Amino acid sequence: xxxxxxxxxxxxxxxxxxxxxxxxxxxxxxxxxxxxxxxxxxxxxxxxxxxxxxxxxxxxxxxxxxxxxxxxxxxxxxxxxxxxxxxxx
Numbered sequence: 001x002x003x004x005x006x007x008x009x010x011x012x013x014x015x016x017x018x019x020x021x022x023x024x025x026x027x028x029x030x031x032x033x034x035x036x037x038x039x040x041x042x043x044x045x046x047x048x049x050x051x052x053x054x055x056x057x058x059x060x061x062x063x064x065x066x067x068x069x070x071x072x073x074x075x076x077x078x079x080x081x082x083x084x085x086x087x088x089x
Contacts, residue, residue, distance in 0.1 A: 025085055033078030040070040 044066045052060045 025082070029078045029081035029085075032081045033074040036077035037070045037074035040073040041067070044070065 041062075045060075045062060048060050048062070048066075051057060
């Protein structure tokens with residue numbers, strides 16, 4: 001079997017490579033989610049570091065709630081990219 005049968009009309013059979021399905025439905029959404037996670041975590045760190053510089057706080061720490069906030073970004077972006085694949089055309 002060379003591909004996955006997507007639609008079948010009278011004589012027109014459209015096949016998609018399984019690697020393309022993997023890219024579209026799992027790799028690309030996960031890549032977008034991890035990028036969002038890293039971006040939010042860097043943004044939070046920059047804001048905490050600027051707070052340290054401006055207000056002369058004693059230390060710069062990332063709490064578990066900061067990581068949880070970045071994880072919410074991962075979940076939201078992953079879900080959005082994953083659900084875009086099922087949008088009617």
